[in-house]
Amino acid sequence: MQLFADDHGKLIDVREARYKRDYSCRECSAKVRRRGGFKRQLHFYHLERPSNCRSYGKSETHLAIQRRLYALLPKGEAHLERAFPEVRRIADLFWERHGLVFEVQCSSISEEEVRARNRDYESLGLTIVWILHIKRFSRIGESLRALFAQNCTYYTTIDAMGRGALFDEIAEREGGWVYGRSPRLNVRLDRPKPTPLQFTHPLPRPLTSRLAKSSLCFEGDALDLLRSGGRPALLQWTQDALERERQRQLARWLFTVKNCLSKTAKALGAPYASLLDHLLRLASKN
Numbered sequence: 001m002q003l004f005a006d007d008h009g010k011l012i013d014v015r016e017a018r019y020k021r022d023y024s025c026r027e028c029s030a031k032v033r034r035r036g037g038f039k040r041q042l043h044f045y046h047l048e049r050p051s052n053c054r055s056y057g058k059s060e061t062h063l064a065i066q067r068r069l070y071a072l073l074p075k076g077e078a079h080l081e082r083a084f085p086e087v088r089r090i091a092d093l094f095w096e097r098h099g100l101v102f103e104v105q106c107s108s109i110s111e112e113e114v115r116a117r118n119r120d121y122e123s124l125g126l127t128i129v130w131i132l133h134i135k136r137f138s139r140i141g142e143s144l145r146a147l148f149a150q151n152c153t154y155y156t157t158i159d160a161m162g163r164g165a166l167f168d169e170i171a172e173r174e175g176g177w178v179y180g181r182s183p184r185l186n187v188r189l190d191r192p193k194p195t196p197l198q199f200t201h202p203l204p205r206p207l208t209s210r211l212a213k214s215s216l217c218f219e220g221d222a223l224d225l226l227r228s229g230g231r232p233a234l235l236q237w238t239q240d241a242l243e244r245e246r247q248r249q250l251a252r253w254l255f256t257v258k259n260c261l262s263k264t265a266k267a268l269g270a271p272y273a274s275l276l277d278h279l280l281r282l283a284s285k286n
Contacts, residue, residue: 001043001058003066004081005032014042026083027090028053041067041160055090057107060160062092065104065131068158068166069093072190087120098192099126106133114147127216129189131156131166139178149209152216154187168221170206172241180244182222183233191219196227204241 003014005023017023017034025032028050036042043063050056070080073095082094093102101121121128130153137155140148158164168187172180195217203211207222217223225234 001045001060001063002026002032002055002081003043003063005044014044017044022047025050025053025055026081027055059106061133061158062104062106064160064162065106065133065156065158066092068162069102069104069131069189072188074190084120084124086124089117089120091121094126100192101126101128102131102189103128104131104133106136108136109144111144111147114144118147118150127151129154133157134169142173142175145173150213152214152218154189154218154221155184168218170204170210170222172204172206172244174248180237180241182237182241183231185220185222185225185231185234187221188219193217193219193224196223199226201226201238202242204238205245206241207238 002025004026005012005014005017006026006029007017007023011026012023014034014036019034022031022033023044024030025044025046030050030053031047032044033047034042035045041060041063043060046053046056066080070078070093073093074097077095077097079094079096080092082091083089084091091101092104094100095102103117118128128151130148130151132148132153132155134155134157154166154168156164156166158166165184166187166189167184168182169184170182171178193216195211195215203226207226211223222234225231226238230238
């Protein structure tokens with residue numbers, strides 16, 4: 001599915017296209033036609049399944065998120081499905097004034113493709129902002145998450161009818177497991193800001209990592225709110241997350257010490273084993 005097609009070398013919006021007339025996909029050049037109406041949003045569809053076309057795999061939910069983002073941004077500054085022939089890419093949404101590319105992702109994606117998109121847009125001096133659908137990306141692998149985290153990444157619950165929200169959410173992770181999440185924070189993607197340089201209080205590890213990697217934030221996201229003092233729920237999560245990090249760090253330390261003491265006790269003999277075990281118990285209580 002897509003919102004624009006090629007009409008003999010001219011760009012045509014699906015709202016201006018005619019039914020039962022052939023147009024060309026801007027990515028794979030295959031034949032597409034207009035479809036949709038009262039119960040289904042307008043879009044171009046391929047007459048035949050292409051062998052390799054990223055636009056073919058877009059869903060109605062994907063298109064609804066694109067339209068929501070477009071409606072948020074100032075008129076005349078944003079472009080839906082903007083082509084960048086230099087890198088053979090078609091961005092879901094391009095905000096020209098700020099050099100921002102919004103990429104919506106509702107389906108699975110490989111690490112290689114995320115890495116390639118990041119690299120391609122960065123080569124043009126553009127900043128990519130990932131919008132991930134929470135149904136598909138609430139839990140992802142550590143390596144894929146790290147690739148998304150190289151740029152601004154936010155989440156959405158928007159459905160095919162355009163209902164839902166755009167929000168920021170921070171996950172506490174270790175070894176690929178999620179053991180905590182921040183409150184969902186409604187984010188204003190039409191109001192970019194430079195990343196804060198200083199905070200008056202310590203930040204949990206996921207936020208310090210974001211702070212180190214990105215020079216951009218948006219009004220309402222976690223870094224922006226904490227810069228201005230934060231909301232009670234966010235401040236409470238921050239304190240709880242720092243405490244959980246401290247507890248997990250202590251648990252890792254105790255595990256390492258226990259292994260060392262166990263090996264030492266075996267080397268010294270049985271008389272010292274009970275003493276070392278007693279010392280370990282005292283340490284864990286403190």
